[in-house]
Amino acid sequence: MRLSRSELRRQQRRLARVRLGLRGAAAAEPVAPAADGPKVSPLAPPGGFPDLPPVKGVRLATINSGIRYKGRDDVMLAVLPPDTAMAGVTTRSSTRAAPVLDCEDKLAMAVEPGAPAAIIVNAGNANAFTGRNGQEAVDHVTSAVAAVTGVPKSRVFSSSTGVIGQPLPWERIAAALSSLTASLEDSAFGHAARAIMTTDTFPKGAGASVEIGGETVAIAGIAKGSGMIAPDMGTMLVYIFTDARIGRDLLQRTVSELTDRSFNCITVDGDTSTSDTLLVAATGQAGPDIAEGSEAATAFAEALGTVMTDLALQVVRDGEGATKLLEIRVTGAVSAEDARKVALAIANSPLVKTAVAGEDPNWGRVVMAVGKSGAVADRDLLSIWFGPHVVAENGWVSPEYREEIGAAYMKRAELELRVDLGIGHGHATVWTCDLTHDYIRINADYRS
Amino acid sequence: MRLSRSELRRQQRRLARVRLGLRGAAAAEPVAPAADGPKVSPLAPPGGFPDLPPVKGVRLATINSGIRYKGRDDVMLAVLPPDTAMAGVTTRSSTRAAPVLDCEDKLAMAVEPGAPAAIIVNAGNANAFTGRNGQEAVDHVTSAVAAVTGVPKSRVFSSSTGVIGQPLPWERIAAALSSLTASLEDSAFGHAARAIMTTDTFPKGAGASVEIGGETVAIAGIAKGSGMIAPDMGTMLVYIFTDARIGRDLLQRTVSELTDRSFNCITVDGDTSTSDTLLVAATGQAGPDIAEGSEAATAFAEALGTVMTDLALQVVRDGEGATKLLEIRVTGAVSAEDARKVALAIANSPLVKTAVAGEDPNWGRVVMAVGKSGAVADRDLLSIWFGPHVVAENGWVSPEYREEIGAAYMKRAELELRVDLGIGHGHATVWTCDLTHDYIRINADYRS
Numbered sequence: 001m002r003l004s005r006s007e008l009r010r011q012q013r014r015l016a017r018v019r020l021g022l023r024g025a026a027a028a029e030p031v032a033p034a035a036d037g038p039k040v041s042p043l044a045p046p047g048g049f050p051d052l053p054p055v056k057g058v059r060l061a062t063i064n065s066g067i068r069y070k071g072r073d074d075v076m077l078a079v080l081p082p083d084t085a086m087a088g089v090t091t092r093s094s095t096r097a098a099p100v101l102d103c104e105d106k107l108a109m110a111v112e113p114g115a116p117a118a119i120i121v122n123a124g125n126a127n128a129f130t131g132r133n134g135q136e137a138v139d140h141v142t143s144a145v146a147a148v149t150g151v152p153k154s155r156v157f158s159s160s161t162g163v164i165g166q167p168l169p170w171e172r173i174a175a176a177l178s179s180l181t182a183s184l185e186d187s188a189f190g191h192a193a194r195a196i197m198t199t200d201t202f203p204k205g206a207g208a209s210v211e212i213g214g215e216t217v218a219i220a221g222i223a224k225g226s227g228m229i230a231p232d233m234g235t236m237l238v239y240i241f242t243d244a245r246i247g248r249d250l251l252q253r254t255v256s257e258l259t260d261r262s263f264n265c266i267t268v269d270g271d272t273s274t275s276d277t278l279l280v281a282a283t284g285q286a287g288p289d290i291a292e293g294s295e296a297a298t299a300f301a302e303a304l305g306t307v308m309t310d311l312a313l314q315v316v317r318d319g320e321g322a323t324k325l326l327e328i329r330v331t332g333a334v335s336a337e338d339a340r341k342v343a344l345a346i347a348n349s350p351l352v353k354t355a356v357a358g359e360d361p362n363w364g365r366v367v368m369a370v371g372k373s374g375a376v377a378d379r380d381l382l383s384i385w386f387g388p389h390v391v392a393e394n395g396w397v398s399p400e401y402r403e404e405i406g407a408a409y410m411k412r413a414e415l416e417l418r419v420d421l422g423i424g425h426g427h428a429t430v431w432t433c434d435l436t437h438d439y440i441r442i443n444a445d446y447r448s
Numbered sequence: 449m450r451l452s453r454s455e456l457r458r459q460q461r462r463l464a465r466v467r468l469g470l471r472g473a474a475a476a477e478p479v480a481p482a483a484d485g486p487k488v489s490p491l492a493p494p495g496g497f498p499d500l501p502p503v504k505g506v507r508l509a510t511i512n513s514g515i516r517y518k519g520r521d522d523v524m525l526a527v528l529p530p531d532t533a534m535a536g537v538t539t540r541s542s543t544r545a546a547p548v549l550d551c552e553d554k555l556a557m558a559v560e561p562g563a564p565a566a567i568i569v570n571a572g573n574a575n576a577f578t579g580r581n582g583q584e585a586v587d588h589v590t591s592a593v594a595a596v597t598g599v600p601k602s603r604v605f606s607s608s609t610g611v612i613g614q615p616l617p618w619e620r621i622a623a624a625l626s627s628l629t630a631s632l633e634d635s636a637f638g639h640a641a642r643a644i645m646t647t648d649t650f651p652k653g654a655g656a657s658v659e660i661g662g663e664t665v666a667i668a669g670i671a672k673g674s675g676m677i678a679p680d681m682g683t684m685l686v687y688i689f690t691d692a693r694i695g696r697d698l699l700q701r702t703v704s705e706l707t708d709r710s711f712n713c714i715t716v717d718g719d720t721s722t723s724d725t726l727l728v729a730a731t732g733q734a735g736p737d738i739a740e741g742s743e744a745a746t747a748f749a750e751a752l753g754t755v756m757t758d759l760a761l762q763v764v765r766d767g768e769g770a771t772k773l774l775e776i777r778v779t780g781a782v783s784a785e786d787a788r789k790v791a792l793a794i795a796n797s798p799l800v801k802t803a804v805a806g807e808d809p810n811w812g813r814v815v816m817a818v819g820k821s822g823a824v825a826d827r828d829l830l831s832i833w834f835g836p837h838v839v840a841e842n843g844w845v846s847p848e849y850r851e852e853i854g855a856a857y858m859k860r861a862e863l864e865l866r867v868d869l870g871i872g873h874g875h876a877t878v879w880t881c882d883l884t885h886d887y888i889r890i891n892a893d894y895r896s
Contacts, residue, residue: 095819095827129815131828131844164812165845269798274819350717350798350883351891358892364612367577371543371722379543380579396579397613435798437888443799444806444884 043317043325043413043433044202052189052207053218056243057081057283059184062195065176067169068124068162073195075173077180078119078239079149084283086110086117086157087252089259091276098127098134099158100277102142110248111154118151119239119279120158120173121196123224127160127168128274137168144174148181159237159277161198161224187241193222196237199442200226200318206310210303212296213288217244221307225315226268236315238263238278240307243286244300250292254301255280262308265340265430267347268319269439280304316431321438324356325414325431333426338375340428342419345373353435356415361406363391370419381422387415491765491773491861491881492650500637500655501666504691505529505731507632510643513624515617516572516610521643523621525628526567526687527597532731534558534565534605535700537707539724546575546582547606548725550590558696559602566599567687567727568606568621569644571672575608575616576722585616592622596629607685607725609646609672635689641670644685647890648674648766654758658751660744661736665692669755673763674716684763686711686726688755691734692748698740702749703728710756713788713878715795716767717887728752764879769886772804773862773879781874786823788876790867793821801883804863809854811839818867829870835863 057080062073088107090100120141127134142156149156160168193203207220225236246254259278290296317325328346333339346352346369355362363384370377380395386409390398409415505528510521536555538548568589575582586606594601608616641651655668673684694702707726738744765773776794781787794800794817803810811832818825828843834857838846857863 091819093816093819094821094823094825095815095830129812129827129840129844131842133844164815165840274816350887354888354891357888360892364577367543367612368541368722371539371541373542375542377542379577382543392577392613394579396577396581434892435888436892437885439798440802440805440883440885440888443802444808444882 040201041318041322043322045314045317049190049193049203050205050207052187052205052220053209054187055218055220055241055283056285057084058187058241058243058281060188060192061180061183061185062191063176063180063183065122065172067122067172073191074123075176075180076121076192076195077145077177077184078192078241078281079151079181079184080117080281081283081285082116083114084117084281085113085246085248085251086155086279086281087248087255088277088279089256089263090278091274093274095129095274097160097164097275098130098138099160100275102135102138103157103159103277103279106154106157109154112152113248115155116149116151117155117281118145118149118157119281120145120156121237121239122160122162122168122173123196123198124162125160125166125168126162126164126275128164130165130167133167137170140170141173144177148177157279159275161196161237161275164274187220189220189222192239193224196222196224198224198226199320200224202318204311204314204318206307206314208303208307210299212244212290212299215287217287217300218242219244219303219307221311223311223315226318226320236263236276238311240278240280240304241283242280242304243283244290245284245287246282246290246300250290250297251280251282254297254304258301258305258308261305262312265428266312266316267344267430267432268316268322313431316433319433320442321436321440322433323413323436324434326356326433327416327429327431329416329418329427329429330421331418331427332420332422332424333428334376334424335426336428337426339426340430341375342370342373342377342421343428343430345369346417346419347430347432350435353432356410357434357436359407359410361386361391361403361410363397363406366417366419367392370421375421376423377421378423383420383422385418386410487649489649489766489770491770493762493765497638497641497651498653498655500635500653500668501657502635503666503668503689503731504733505532506635506689506691506729508636508640509628509631509633510639511624511628511631513570513620515570515620521639522571523624523628524569524640524643525593525625525632526640526689526729527599527629527632528565528729529731529733530564531562532565532729533561533694533696533699534603534727534729535696535703536725536727537704537711538726539722541722543577543722545608545612545723546578546586547608548723550583550586551605551607551725551727554602554605557602560600561696563603564597564599565603565729566593566597566605567729568593568604569685569687570608570610570616570621571644571646572610573608573614573616574610574612574723576612578613578615581615585618588618589621592625596625605727607723609644609685609723612722635668637668637670640687641672644670644672646672646674647768648672650766652759652762652766654755654762656751656755658747660692660738660747663735665735665748666690667692667751667755669759671759671763674766674768684711684724686759688726688728688752689731690728690752691731692738693732693735694730694738694748698738698745699728699730702745702752706749706753706756709753710760713876714760714764715792715878715880716764716770761879764881767881768890769884769888770881771861771884772882774804774881775864775877775879777864777866777875777877778869779866779875780868780870780872781876782824782872783874784876785874787874788878789823790818790821790825790869791876791878793817794865794867795878795880798883801880804858805882805884807855807858809834809839809851809858811845811854814865814867815840818869823869824871825869826871831868831870833866834858
């Protein structure tokens with residue numbers, strides 16, 4: 001796992017007890033990109049899919065159900081043991097898809113918490129904007145999973161990703177379920193990560209192990225997402241599994257807080273999906289009970305946060321057409337909310353993103369984005385750094401700055417941009433990628 | 449003047465008394481694009497710069513002061529007679545440029561309203577983010593104009609557009625002032641429109657004449673702008689002249705209201721300039737007094753609104769890399785504000801804009817944009833039309849719709865997209881253009 005960004009480094013230093021899953025040649029489950037698939041993003045973490053720790057109680061299977069893709073699996077099934085605590089976060093879109101609404105209901109109601117649980121995901125069809133038909137398809141799929149696995153329907157969570165506006169051929173998923181169930185394997189994360197891909201150029205995984213009360217607790221997560229969210233192609237889906245013993249309420253609060261510092265801090269194009277779903281399943285098969293406010297809760301949250309931030313960054317690294325990863329850190333705002341406004345205004349500005357693509361140290365566009373953000377700012381207190389180089393201060397270009405310094409820095413693949421507003425203590429960090437010809441090519445040149 | 453959009457047609461029908469300036473072969477002041485300049489936008493209004501009506505009391509001159517460009521004028525001076533009422537609207541950016549702040553002060557204080565007035569504009573340098581030096585440059589320029597023209601400094605308004613972060617070479621403007629003043633000509637709008645261009649591919653003008661109390665009142669406006677706002681290249685500047693006799697307060701209120709329905713309804717890339725400035729000068733040399741609430745006030749506002757909307761659309765038509773003009777009309781929202789939120793979410797979505805560029809009738813991306821807008825929406829009440837074709841209704845694709853219908857419609861250069869939310873009476877219209885390879889090329893491939 002390569003976490004070069006400063007926020008992550010700080011997080012890692014606090015996290016001495018956590019052994020991070022290693023991305024490397026020793027990966028147990030190498031997942032090669034399809035020979036005919038798109039070129040792997042230049043920002044993909046080196047070394048392929050990481051070697052994730054086994055998570056007790058988690059069984060996974062994948063299959064090609066024939067929904068849309070040929071020659072690759074397109075359905076993933078996870079079966080989780082009794083007493084698994086389920087938590088999750090979904091898109092705030094007002095046009096969210098049928099499986100998202102179904103997940104929300106099931107997370108909120110938490111019926112039969114002592115029963116086993118299951119997650120069924122398909123790629124190739126998002127079952128979004130499909131009217132009543134969409135809800136019926138979710139009912140059919142989750143009923144079929146319940147029938148085959150013995151998991152109560154109220155504990156079967158589903159996601160769909162792919163084209164929108166087309167009825168989900170749920171019969172194909174149903175027909176594949178007995179083969180799927182027969183092939184369940186412990187902790188088969190690599191194949192699962194690959195089965196949920198749509199326009200992704202590499203499968204995304206991250207893991208951590210953390211010592212709690214002398215026992216090792218494992219966390220392993222997979223994600224998909226490429227356009228921050230291309231609704232016709234899909235969206236961001238994330239599934240994280242842990243064998244930690246943690247109650248549903250504490251797990252949900254922890255996941256919600258960490259989401260605000262990870263997945264809610266990334267943007268590729270500012271477009272929000274109709275299908276974004278993050279589910280976290282804690283099987284409770286390792287370590288002691290994690291009590292609210294305990295040292296164990298802190299250690300667990302830190303490890304989970306590292307996995308979530310890593311997965312979030314992998315989504316940005318696979319941003320459509322991305323050639324640069326940009327960390328934007330805003331300090332000195334009147335509030336954290338204002339800092340976040342400024343950071344997102346910069347991250348979503350087409351002019352900033354095209355400047356980054358062109359390796360142009362165009363700090364004027366950063367000034368513009370600060371100005372349009374709606375946050376409290378005083379032009380004459382503003383300072384801007386590209387990496388370690390101060391570019392602007394006191395409302396004008398820094399006397400130390402020379403264009404060659406910025407131009408040389410911009411050639412890097414991973415860039416840090418810092419803006420200090422000089423008026424308060426609010427701060428925020430977001431991550432984005434550049435806006436390139438390939439983004440246009442992917443989204444405009446070919447009919448979806 | 450070609451106003452094909454439906455909103456404008458409605459406005460025009462109400463406006464029987466107004467004779468619109470004709471764009472055509474008879475244009476008195478043809479302004480050819482520079483031979484070495486960028487290719488003229490395919491969306492440019494046909495027939496070249498329009499034949500604008502003379503406006504009594506307005507004298508204009510342009511010159512090449514050598515700030516940045518060779519072989520073209522880069523400074524415009526307008527001198528206006530005593531008692532000219534000045535009104536204006538400026539950018540809300542918190543990092544706005546020195547001349548913008550100076551204009552705001554002068555508009556607000558309205559010192560010596562009976563004196564003559566002047567507007568001085570340069571292209572090539574935006575005098576933005578230039579610290580105290582920027583304010584000093586504005587002082588030097590406006591003092592020099594005051595000295596040469598006899599206009600009090602408190603009535604000299606200035607704008608600058610071009611690169612940011614570089615000190616404005618104000619001495620070059622000062623040195624050109626006596627030649628400029630010597631060459632003032634009545635109503636020389638075409639040359640003025642050309643002198644304020646930066647990345648624009650065509651000069652922008654619009655005019656109208658309106659009968660008020662049996663007399664003809666003229667309105668003529670010029671504008672520049674190409675990226676909705678590329679802050680390093682400039683921004684949007686608009687100067688409108690009329691010989692109507694109208695008080696400053698009524699003029700300001702009228703201009704502010706009309707700006708919300710014209711210039712505040714366009715977007716190219718959602719990026720807001722540090723320099724946007726609209727100034728309206730009413731010389732008071734034609735027609736009777738226009739009193740608040742009178743029929744004359746309505747007639748004048750309608751004519752002025754037509755000119756402003758026309759100029760606003762010309763800015764979109766010259767959007768960087770634009771090949772399609774898109775009118776987005778949102779109806780059935782709970783409020784006008786919500787309708788505007790939805791319309792702007794669609795207009796600023798990179799996925800919608802790339803779909804339009806690719807002639808892809810991708811209504812799923814429109815659903816996504818509605819969902820992310822933050823406006824109140826019910827997926828199952830949503831309807832979408834591409835031009836006259838209903839695409840989606842009741843939360844799903846319309847049974848009448850076939851992909852070929854949408855694909856054929858998307859081939860047009862000017863597109864109408866309508867979204868009805870089905871829950872209220874709020875409505876809004878905005879205009880935008882597509883997002884193409886040329887936008888990336890203009891903003892990423894070349895260093896500015």
